Amino acid sequence: MICPFCGNAGTRVIDKRNSNEGLENRRRRVCLLCSKRFTTYEKVRGNTIFVIKKDGSKELFNHQKILDGLIKACKKRSISREVINQAIRNVEKKVFDEGISSINSARIGALVMSELEKIDGVAYLRFASIYKEFNNINSFEKELKNLRNNKEVNIL
Numbered sequence: 761m762i763c764p765f766c767g768n769a770g771t772r773v774i775d776k777r778n779s780n781e782g783l784e785n786r787r788r789r790v791c792l793l794c795s796k797r798f799t800t801y802e803k804v805r806g807n808t809i810f811v812i813k814k815d816g817s818k819e820l821f822n823h824q825k826i827l828d829g830l831i832k833a834c835k836k837r838s839i840s841r842e843v844i845n846q847a848i849r850n851v852e853k854k855v856f857d858e859g860i861s862s863i864n865s866a867r868i869g870a871l872v873m874s875e876l877e878k879i880d881g882v883a884y885l886r887f888a889s890i891y892k893e894f895n896n897i898n899s900f901e902k903e904l905k906n907l908r909n910n911k912e913v914n915i916l
Contacts, residue, residue, distance in 0.1 A: 763791035764798055780845070809855060810862040818862065826851060826872060833887040837880055847875035881907055 761771045768791055775788035785802040809821040830844045851871045855863055869891040876884040888894070888903050 761789060761800060763794060763796065765796045766791060766794040768793035783849075807856065807859075807861070809860065811865050811868065812862055813865050821855065821863070823848065823852065826868070829872065829887060829890075830876070830883075833876060833883040834880065835886075837883055839880055839883065843879060847872075847879060850875055877907070877910065 762769050763771055770792035771789045772792060773787050774790050774797070777786045778784070779786045779801070780803075783803065787800045787802065788797060789800060790797050810818045811821050812818055826848050827844070830847060834844060851868070854871055855868065873884060873888055873891060876887050884907065885900070885903060889900065892899070892903070894900055894903070
């Protein structure tokens with residue numbers, strides 16, 4: 761591993777731990793030249809999946825985009841980061857388990873909404889308002905009515 765501080769290729773691992781429920785390795789390293797310490801993460805990389813966007817363009821599946829959307833939806837709600845991370849893992853597992861090379865962005869949005877519906881009704885509505893492009897109060901009311909009909913959802 762190349763030191764990010766001095767560019768030296770000689771480093772030594774001083775600590776290694778599993779993180780993210782064993783799906784990642786965290787390594788603490790020290791540079792043999794400048795003696796500075798840094799952390800690296802190693803994660804198994806699944807098959808490459810392309811996301812087909814509404815306009816027909818394609819981009820690589822991006823974990824960070826899902827995380828950003830969930831964080832925005834859950835802002836100022838009492839939802840732990842671990843709950844958010846578990847929701848992301850559930851979405852990613854469903855996507856990768858399908859064994860496909862491309863997926864429609866609408867399908868990913870639906871999977872995220874399914875996870876949010878189990879977690880928090882307000883976060884679900886926030887995400888749905890962007891995903892479903894609500895443009896008036898009637899859209900919100902209709903979605904809220906659907907949400908209330910599902911007794912498992914935590915609306916407040």
